[in-house]
Amino acid sequence: MNLALIGYGKMGRLIEELATARGHRVAFKVDIDENRDGQALTEQNLRGVDVAIDFTTPEAVVRSVERVTALGVNMVVGTTGWMNQLEAVRSMVEAKGVGFVYGSNFSIGVNLFFRLMEAAAAQFRQHSQYDPWIYEIHHRAKLDAPSGTALKLKQILEKAYEGREVSTASNRAGAIPGEHTVGFDSEADTLTFTHTARSRLGFASGALHAAEWVRGKKGFYEFSDILSG
Ligand SMILES: NC(=O)c1ccc[n+]([C@@H]2O[C@H](COP(=O)([O-])OP(=O)(O)OC[C@H]3O[C@@H](n4cnc5c(N)ncnc54)[C@H](OP(=O)(O)O)[C@@H]3O)[C@@H](O)[C@H]2O)c1
Numbered sequence: 001m002n003l004a005l006i007g008y009g010k011m012g013r014l015i016e017e018l019a020t021a022r023g024h025r026v027a028f029k030v031d032i033d034e035n036r037d038g039q040a041l042t043e044q045n046l047r048g049v050d051v052a053i054d055f056t057t058p059e060a061v062v063r064s065v066e067r068v069t070a071l072g073v074n075m076v077v078g079t080t081g082w083m084n085q086l087e088a089v090r091s092m093v094e095a096k097g098v099g100f101v102y103g104s105n106f107s108i109g110v111n112l113f114f115r116l117m118e119a120a121a122a123q124f125r126q127h128s129q130y131d132p133w134i135y136e137i138h139h140r141a142k143l144d145a146p147s148g149t150a151l152k153l154k155q156i157l158e159k160a161y162e163g164r165e166v167s168t169a170s171n172r173a174g175a176i177p178g179e180h181t182v183g184f185d186s187e188a189d190t191l192t193f194t195h196t197a198r199s200r201l202g203f204a205s206g207a208l209h210a211a212e213w214v215r216g217k218k219g220f221y222e223f224s225d226i227l228s229g
Helices: 010-021 061-070 083-096 108-124 148-160 201-214 223-227
Strands: 001-008 025-030 051-054 075-079 099-102 131-138 167-172 180-186 189-198 219-222
Touching: 001 010, 001 061, 010 025, 010 201, 051 061, 051 201, 061 075, 061 083, 061 180, 075 180, 075 189, 083 099, 083 219, 099 201, 108 148, 108 180, 108 201, 108 223, 131 148, 148 167, 148 180, 201 223, 219 223
Parallel strands: 001 025, 001 051, 051 075, 075 099, 099 219, 131 167
Antiparallel strands: 131 180, 180 189
């Protein structure tokens, strides 16, 4: 595949390394200096690109989607913190007839964790003595809080609890790649379920899997949908 990388930070660099090792070509890459308003996302720069992968910032990502989809290029978006614009992005993607995969977390383990927590919440909500809660911690440079993954867990739990608000907390410190805990607490006991990322490799590998999957396809997909077929 010919790939474009939008955002050349920690994730962009790792994806480049992995993509090259898997035999793909990074045909174009851009960081903020040349692309502050999305001006580098032109027909000329993206010519021949099969999939553009965006790992930028919550402020930059919607402009990227606007420009890339207008050029008819498929996209994978790993950037988090833009879910309040999900419907606007979906309309853009559908209007341009391109393929698009987004995910708050591209680790396969986290996506299985989502499904397990859906099942756990369905059990615990039948026992009102248990209160659900969510906690996450990430490295000091992460811009959004709560993380997109914590918000997805919150959405899963609140759906199971029919709209009841689930208490959610975040910390930012050091170099932690990401840790998410879901707990259920009662007078009698506490149950905790934790996913700990060891490195960013799982995210990069999942993003590439999404790019390989969406190549040549049309439609708007969440990463968890493509994993479950
Ligand atoms: N879905 C997942 O599995 C997953 C996993 C890890 C991270 N993420 C998310 O992915 C995003 C990036 O994470 P990261 O760890 O790679 O962060 P990072 O190291 O800060 O990288 C983001 C890069 O994008 C650049 N950028 C900002 N605006 C841009 C623009 N308009 N055009 C091109 N590049 C631009 C930044 O430049 P400056 O630094 O100069 O501003 C930076 O180099 C975050 O939203 C994070 O939450 C998602």
